[in-house]
Amino acid sequence: MTAIDNVIAYREGQGEAGIDGPDLVAVMGADNGFLRLVGAPDIASIADLRGKTLSVDALTTGYAFVLLEMLDRNGLKLDRDYRTERAGGVSQRYQALLQRKHAGTMLITPFDVNAAEQGFKTLGRANEVLGEYQGLVAAVRQGWARENPRRVSAYIRAFTDSVEWLYDPKNKDEAIRIYLANMPQGTSAQSAEVAYRVLLDAKDGFYRQGRLNMQGVEKVVQLRAKFGPQGKTLRPAAAYVDNSFLNAAMKRR
Numbered sequence: 001m002t003a004i005d006n007v008i009a010y011r012e013g014q015g016e017a018g019i020d021g022p023d024l025v026a027v028m029g030a031d032n033g034f035l036r037l038v039g040a041p042d043i044a045s046i047a048d049l050r051g052k053t054l055s056v057d058a059l060t061t062g063y064a065f066v067l068l069e070m071l072d073r074n075g076l077k078l079d080r081d082y083r084t085e086r087a088g089g090v091s092q093r094y095q096a097l098l099q100r101k102h103a104g105t106m107l108i109t110p111f112d113v114n115a116a117e118q119g120f121k122t123l124g125r126a127n128e129v130l131g132e133y134q135g136l137v138a139a140v141r142q143g144w145a146r147e148n149p150r151r152v153s154a155y156i157r158a159f160t161d162s163v164e165w166l167y168d169p170k171n172k173d174e175a176i177r178i179y180l181a182n183m184p185q186g187t188s189a190q191s192a193e194v195a196y197r198v199l200l201d202a203k204d205g206f207y208r209q210g211r212l213n214m215q216g217v218e219k220v221v222q223l224r225a226k227f228g229p230q231g232k233t234l235r236p237a238a239a240y241v242d243n244s245f246l247n248a249a250m251k252r253r
Helices: 004-011 062-072 090-098 111-117 126-130 142-147 149-167 169-182 189-199 214-227 244-251
Strands: 024-029 035-039 053-056 083-086 104-108 121-125 136-141
Touching: 004 024, 004 062, 004 136, 004 214, 024 142, 024 149, 024 244, 035 062, 035 111, 035 126, 053 062, 053 090, 062 104, 062 126, 062 214, 090 104, 090 111, 104 111, 111 121, 111 189, 121 126, 136 142, 136 149, 142 149, 149 169, 149 244, 169 189
Parallel strands: 053 083, 053 104
Antiparallel strands: 024 136, 035 104, 035 121
């Protein structure tokens, strides 16, 4: 499970780890990323980020591109109007934000919910700014998947069955119990309720039936073409997706 931008990056030799994944493909969609730009309590709007330092995982990754695009659409340019500092994955960025090391960062739900309880402010939601966006996917090496189609289909069915279990209202109490057991100490029942509503929203929650949002994939390709390494033309969005395993998994239900 990974962001589809990683699939694209490693297919194109642009991955952060410096290795290639020439036959990586996405075979199932999970969500839109639940990406939120969150600022310190004294930051009232994106405009207030001018002159500030924001944290990123790395400037070569897709979620950083979402941050750059959101600020770009508000007239703020990297290096001219703000700077970035590498701080690691979402949990590390969350902690750095709480410690006021940076003025803002991109968080995913439920980290934004927990931050809000402590006075931090959501300055923008990626899906509201960008429209369609594909976040997490299940990715495989296509050659391995073709040799192991039943294993891939079984994984897809198990994952999608789990999502359906979450959406069933009768499982809400157990879902929240599991959530609280796996979140940091101090996570409140109230924040769990908010996260439940966000993650299982009928329109913007976890994708059902493992669908891939192809308009969202196209948006990811566009952002990588704009902010990623220059000099190479990326392939069409469909080149990074193989729906055959998802179709096979759904037929076997």
